[in-house]
Amino acid sequence: MSLNILIVEDDAELAETLAAQMADFDHDTTIAGNGHKALATIVNGAFDAVILDRVMPLMDGLTFLQHVRQANINVPVLILTAFGKASQKVEGLEAGADDYVVKPIDPLELNARLHALVRARQWSGKESDTMRAGDIMVSPTKFRAWRNDIAIDLPGTEFKLLLELVRHAGSVLTRPMLLERVWNYDFEPTTNIVDTYIKRLRKKLTEGGGDDPISTLRGVGYMLRK
Structure with a gap:
């Protein structure tokens, strides 16, 4: 299943690497280099998932995520960060993230996690949609x-x-x-x-x-x- 993914990452080289890795799985990607640009992008676009860096200039990842959830935008968000303490993972999930992964991550695992998040949002019982x-x-x-x-x-x-x-x-x-x-x-x-x-x-x-x-x-x- 192809996904439309928003990559929110201020490191341009890493963002391009992630985009290339996702393209290998036939996913379409859009890159936003900071939180402000990402907010404008996510409001105007339809995305299946978001890969979000935690530490960025102008607006950090958790603040961006809080704005997204307050706007009732329920797209699955995976935080991909170098900050791996348990307390930091808790902060990310409490802010509204659906998954929290520490860099580096194998592209195969990242792809599997994104699909799992999307499936969880799309799940329905066979008997009924409700x-x-x-x-x-x-x-x-x-x-x-x-x-x-x-x-x-x-x-x-x-x-x-x-x-x-x-x-x-x-x-x-x-x-x-x-x-x-x-x-x-x-x-x-x-x-x-x-x-x-x-x-x-x-x-x-x-x-x-x-x-x-x-x-x-x-x-x-x-x-x-x-």
Whole structure:
């Protein structure tokens, strides 16, 4: 599957190398050398995925990403950076990234990760384009969510969290399970990232005055009531 990829990288040589590597997989690429140019580009273009450098002049990658998510642009974003501490990975994912990879990376792995991110956004059950739990409905292919038929605007990670809860409504999902399925973590972070995102999601789900549909099992995890 060919992808249309936005490469946000201030190192021109590296950006061209990435573009050439992606072309080997039949992907089309657009290069933006700084965050300001990238914002203007992503608003006016339709991209399947973004490869984002973290450290750039004028506007750093995390600030760019926050602007993108605040604008409800839900394109998958893979941060490709030299900063590989666990705390830095947590910062990137909390800012709205879908994946966080430390340079250098083999082009084959990068291509596989991009396809995995795009597939995750396009996933739908064979039975239907929508999934329902109680009065909550989600459309994995349209990346939309509703409660009582009222649309809920959710940025990428919050939508993925809700989708996972809806898929397993009535069952308890532990924090390690959510970390692996939503954030692709294979380690326990030092921050309470799951609790933070559950709090944000609860706020969005109850803005219309409905009851909190998420149950907390202390010391275990969370469950979306059917």
